[in-house]
Amino acid sequence: MKKGTYIRTGSLLIVSGCNLALNTNDIFAQDRPNVVIILSDDQNKNTVGCYTPGIPTPNIDRLAENGMKFTNANVVASVSSPSRYSILTGRYYNSNYSEEFLTEYPEGTVSCFGNACYLEKDGNNIAGILQKAGYRTGFTGKFHLTQHEYLTTNRKWDEVGLQTYPHDSDPRTDPDTDRKMRENHQWWCGQIKPFGFDYVNGVYSANLRETFNQYTNAHNVEWTMDAALEFLDDQKGQSSPFLLVMATTYPHGPAPQTVKNGKFVNSIDNPVVLTGEGVREDLSKYSGDRKKVLEAYSELTENNPDMPQTAATAMWWDNAVGRVIDKLTELGVEENTIIVYMSDHGILKGSKATLYDDGTNIPFIMQWKKGIPAGTTYDHVIGSVDLVPTLLELCGVEPSDRKIDGISFASAFADQDKPVRDALLMELGYARAIKTDEFKYIAIRYPENPETETDPVSGLPYIMKHAQLSKKAARARANYFLPDQVYEYRSDTSESHNLFGEDPARDKSLQDLMARELMKYSGRPFGEFNQ
Numbered sequence: 001m002k003k004g005t006y007i008r009t010g011s012l013l014i015v016s017g018c019n020l021a022l023n024t025n026d027i028f029a030q031d032r033p034n035v036v037i038i039l040s041d042d043q044n045k046n047t048v049g050c051y052t053p054g055i056p057t058p059n060i061d062r063l064a065e066n067g068m069k070f071t072n073a074n075v076v077a078s079v080s081s082p083s084r085y086s087i088l089t090g091r092y093y094n095s096n097y098s099e100e101f102l103t104e105y106p107e108g109t110v111s112c113f114g115n116a117c118y119l120e121k122d123g124n125n126i127a128g129i130l131q132k133a134g135y136r137t138g139f140t141g142k143f144h145l146t147q148h149e150y151l152t153t154n155r156k157w158d159e160v161g162l163q164t165y166p167h168d169s170d171p172r173t174d175p176d177t178d179r180k181m182r183e184n185h186q187w188w189c190g191q192i193k194p195f196g197f198d199y200v201n202g203v204y205s206a207n208l209r210e211t212f213n214q215y216t217n218a219h220n221v222e223w224t225m226d227a228a229l230e231f232l233d234d235q236k237g238q239s240s241p242f243l244l245v246m247a248t249t250y251p252h253g254p255a256p257q258t259v260k261n262g263k264f265v266n267s268i269d270n271p272v273v274l275t276g277e278g279v280r281e282d283l284s285k286y287s288g289d290r291k292k293v294l295e296a297y298s299e300l301t302e303n304n305p306d307m308p309q310t311a312a313t314a315m316w317w318d319n320a321v322g323r324v325i326d327k328l329t330e331l332g333v334e335e336n337t338i339i340v341y342m343s344d345h346g347i348l349k350g351s352k353a354t355l356y357d358d359g360t361n362i363p364f365i366m367q368w369k370k371g372i373p374a375g376t377t378y379d380h381v382i383g384s385v386d387l388v389p390t391l392l393e394l395c396g397v398e399p400s401d402r403k404i405d406g407i408s409f410a411s412a413f414a415d416q417d418k419p420v421r422d423a424l425l426m427e428l429g430y431a432r433a434i435k436t437d438e439f440k441y442i443a444i445r446y447p448e449n450p451e452t453e454t455d456p457v458s459g460l461p462y463i464m465k466h467a468q469l470s471k472k473a474a475r476a477r478a479n480y481f482l483p484d485q486v487y488e489y490r491s492d493t494s495e496s497h498n499l500f501g502e503d504p505a506r507d508k509s510l511q512d513l514m515a516r517e518l519m520k521y522s523g524r525p526f527g528e529f530n531q
Contacts, residue, residue, distance in 0.1 A: 032395050033368060034337040035130070035243045036328070037387075038321060039087065040363075041080065041142060041252040042352065043343035047314045048363045054307075056300065056315050059322030060365070063341050067367030068376045068413065074435060075384040076426045078345040078352055078359035079466065080206075081117040081144045083384065084247075087344065088125045088145075090388030090404040092427055093117055094524040097402075107523040110447040112429045114465035116148040119195055124402040126388050128196030130243045133397040138199035138231035141224040141247030143192050144206040151206045162187055170215050171278040172271070178278040181213070185277035199234065202227030204276050208249055211276050218270035219249050219256050219313075222286040223277075225320040232327045241395075246324065248317060256313040264309075268294060268316050289319055338368040338394060340387065349494070350476020353469035355426050355433040355442050356495045368394070371413060378412045380419040381435055383426070405520070425517040429464030432526055434514040440495070441510035442485040445527030455481075486510065 045051035050064040051071075075083045082093040094111055096102075098118040105111040119125060127137045150157060154164050163180040171178035189200040202224050204210065208217045228246045235242050250256055256267035263269035268290050272283050297312040321341070328334040343362040345352060351359030364382075366372055371394065385406030392399050393408045409420045419437060426433040430450065433442045450461040455474050460481045462470035474480045479498050486499040486507060500507055511529070518530040525531070 031336065032135075032241045032397075033370065034241045034328075034333055035126075035135075035340070035391055035395065036324065036337055037087075037126075037243075037245045037247075037340045038324070038342070039084075039141070039245065039247040040317070040341075040343045041247070041249050042345065042347040043251055043363060044346040044348045044358065045361075045363045046348070047251065047310050049314075050365070051363055056296070056311055057318040059318045059325060060341055060363075062325070063339055063365045063367045064375075066369060066374045067339070067365060067372045068378055068416075070364040070366070070382060071377060071379045072381045072437070073342070073362055073364030073383075074357075074360045074381065074424060074426065075343075075345045075362055076360075076424070077428050078354060079115045079428070079464070079469065080142075080252075080344050081115045081148075082113055082428075083344045084144055085117040085119060087342070087384045087387060088119065088127070088245075090126075090385050090399075090406040092385060092405050092425070092521065094427060094521050095403060095405055096120070105524075108525070110430075110525050112451045112465055114429075115469075116151075117145060118148070119145040121194065122402070123194075123196045124400050125196055126391060127243060127245065129388075129392065129400055130395065130397060131196045131198065132400075133395070134240050135395075136199070136235065136238060136240050136242045137197045138201075138228070138242065138244045139192060139197045139247075140200070140202040140227035140231065140245070142204045142206065142249050143188075143247070146191055146195070147188075147205065151210050154212045157184075160187070165213065167212055168214055171213070171274065172215075177213070181211070181216070181276070181278035199231045201230065202276070204249060207252060208254065208276075216274050216276060216278075217254060218265070218274070219251075219254075219267040220270070220272065220275050220283075221248055221250055221267075221317050221320040222272055222283055222289070223275040223280065224248050225323055226283060226286070228324050229327050232324070232331060235333070236331065248320070250317045251310070251313060256316075257309040259309055264312060267313050290316070293319055335369045338366065338371075338391065340391075341365040342384070342387075350473045352473065353428065353464055353466055354473045354477060354480070355428055355431055355440075356477065357440070357489050357493070358495075360426055360433075373413065376413075376416055378409075378416050379437075380412070381421055381424050381437055382409045382412075383421075383424045386420075423513040423517065425514070430461070431463040432514060432518065432529070434510055434517065435489075436510070436513070438488065438490070439499075439506070439510060440485075440487045440489050441500075441507070441514060442482075442487075443511075443514060443527065443529070444481070444483045445529075447525075 049055040049057040050061040076086050077083045098120045100118040131137045165177040165180050169177040188205050193200045254266040258266050293316045301307050342364045346359050348358040386409050389406045389408040390410050393410045424435045431444045452462040453467040484500045487495040515529045522530045
């Protein structure tokens with residue numbers, strides 16, 4: 001058996017060559033691993049060095065060097081809110097049982113979610129489950145899973161005690177705006193904490209624009225990182241293991257790589273003290289970090305004039321990731337910490353809000369020095385719904401009695417050549433996809449009265465309710481509206497050559513796989529597949 005792999009005997013998880021044995025019946029075992037989930041936003045593999053050589057992300061790359069890189073990891077929905085739901089719960093959005101979702105879409109009806117997914121309030125998510133098992137839990141960064149009625153507009157903020165301020169007021173010079181932003185931030189922390197978190201800080205309710213302030217509508221990875229470091233420092237002397245979710249806004253819009261007058265105005269060159277909670281003067285201690293990133297990028301471009309501007313912001317975010325890894329090392333806990341690096345979805349070539357690989361296939365890396373062999377790669381298909389069951393297995397914690405749709409891929413650490421899945425289901429509005437190691441099948445099935453807007457060019461309904469994203473996708477993808485699509489995605493990386501109809505036996509096999517998966521969720525009709 002390879003060094004760093006594991007076997008399970010009854011309730012005992014034995015990690016060979018790593019001096020670790022987890023008794024899964026003893027949920028308070030002292031050697032249970034810590035978990036850190038680092039979640040980027042709208043990030044494709046082209047801004048991560050271990051996937052795209054030449055991109056300077058040494059800290060993220062060392063996670064792959066010390067752990068496992070997944071080349072065929074996929075989110076099961078390619079917009080932020082439903083994707084984050086699946087990452088934290090291990091469930092498809094159509095398995096959602098929140099009051100908000102069931103009110104809008106009672107069981108048995110066709111759902112067409114947009115980008116407003118509600119996390120259930122019973123704590124049946126990775127944080128709530130681990131918290132009940134004795135873990136200390138923390139969250140920092142973008143949430144986007146509650147109180148959606150106060151995200152698209154601030155006109156109703158006063159209903160719940162949120163305070164408004166002029167969009168063009170600078171919290172550095174307007175003490176009233178600064179105070180209101182700070183108090184609003186505390187309100188949002190209070191909304192997120194009951195989902196299963198002991199610590200919540202440095203959070204955005206959703207995207208940057210939801211602060212409704214032009215000065216804070218810029219990325220600040222140090223603010224998110226600083227809150228993460230504070231949580232980790234609080235673990236000193238604690239006997240309990242911990243879970244930390246650090247969810248950055250990078251590289252979602254406003255585009256962090258945008259340069260105006262020689263400045264990265266939406267990211268590195270925006271004042272570090274401007275945050276989602278107003279002014280944080282103590283963050284000025286990170287100004288030196290930013291300066292070093294800009295100097296390093298300048299040096300890179302001198303030697304390579306073709307180096308993209310995205311490299312600068314990739315280095316900036318990578319530096320924040322490095323600080324978190326270094327803190328784990330400083331605290332003496334990195335060896336027994338499972339570090340997950342992933343994106344909530346991609347955005348290349350108009351692929352956001354579609355089921356094409358540029359939207360669903362993500363950078364995904366796991367490091368656990370006590371349990372994952374270093375420098376390994378896994379090329380078989382897995383999904384974001386599979387993360388929660390995998391982490392629970394590795395932590396020796398039983399899930400709650402609520403259904404989890406994903407399956408554990410922990411066996412991949414022992415055998416990188418063996419698939420854990422024969423197919424992965426993905427979902428988005430009126431579209432579903434099935435992905436195997438060789439092919440992807442996409443089906444679009446509209447109900448009698450679609451809820452989505454009609455495309456002015458084709459006259460057909462979009463596949464999801466976010467019209468702005470859907471319009472962009474429809475323009476970028478020639479096959480967007482085709483009801484049946486099959487792609488050999490490894491060779492046809494643009495997924496432009498539709499093979500459906502060329503091999504009826506193959507097509508039927510893929511459709512049968514889709515029907516098999518959808519029958520597990522028969523409460524949500526989808527065309528002929530789960531009648």
